[in-house]
Amino acid sequence: MSLVRLNIKGISYSQTQNGAYALILNEVDGDRKLPIVIGAFEAQSIAIALEKEIRPPRPLTHDLFKNFADRFDIVVKQVIIHKLVDGVFYSSLICERDKIEEIIDARTSDAIALALRFKAPIFTYKNILDKAGIYLKVNPKKDDEEQDLDQDSILVDDMVVEEIEASIKDNYMDKSLQELHTLLDEAVNNEDYEKAAKIRDEIDKR
Template sequence: MFIEMSVKGLTLDPLTNMPIVILKDLEDKRVLPIWIGLFEANAIALELEKITTPRPMTHDLMRDVIAGLNARVIKVVVNDLKNNTFYAVIHLNSNGNQIVIDSRPSDAIALALRSGAPIYVSAEVVNKAKSIDMTKESEDTDQLKEWLENLKPEDFGKYQM
């Protein structure tokens, strides 16, 4: 089973200052935080804010190459969680053929936003993520979990690099 989600915003982990993309299901019942890199966070932030760059960024290039090959992004799926690492796939349609490409979730999400494609997360990943060790060796795990559980939409604001 897959749950459709949307990007609710970007925030910074208060302990590590690493960017986190926040996915939320369409019924506002489940939230999935995914830690991502700075470059991917910047790509997602640019698209969320509808900021255009003078030259295509990497995810714009991906979208344009896919379109140039007469293909389109059908959906992206965050499909696994192993050893605190999320995995995703990008589903393309090319001349009636479906192609599935392995991807980091951050790249898949950035491409989905640019392509207008839906974002799905497997129910198994959502369940696994509830028990994820978000800080590995940090003693502040409970503090971080509490902070994530209490995030409000106004906490997202504009993401600054």
């Protein structure tokens, strides 16, 4: 399967999922966007890594991981979003130490936060982009209509966010409360906390 390189296009607060953010990845050699729902902490960590001038007084968890890896000569070479199941993306960190390569499983939001800190490229497989990629026009700031967003931009138009959320919303509406609680338990047992958060939000709405 062929790999497709992605860049970070933007982050915006989700109006429909409390505490969630929409992260948009952009196909480098194309127009498709890959939208991913992430938590508030991961969104903050990614935003800080994008904004080069922001330096937290104490290292965040992803900064600690980077410092730890630097101390022991571990390098994250690349991140691959390798699987999509029930609306949840699964990723791997391709790491290297002493010329030995290791593959480490990671949540996609954590993997991207680390990729930024290691300046590592982000990839996904073409079949995942074919399945989940969407065409969106991400609007620039209103005071500069003709200038497009660059890779480090973290602002996304509200209309775009609504379209993203419509494209990534998990279909839990046809599930009963009992089924939702069962799915929630399974997600927690599998340490799939992103999926668990979405199911919890649906239960809260009921």
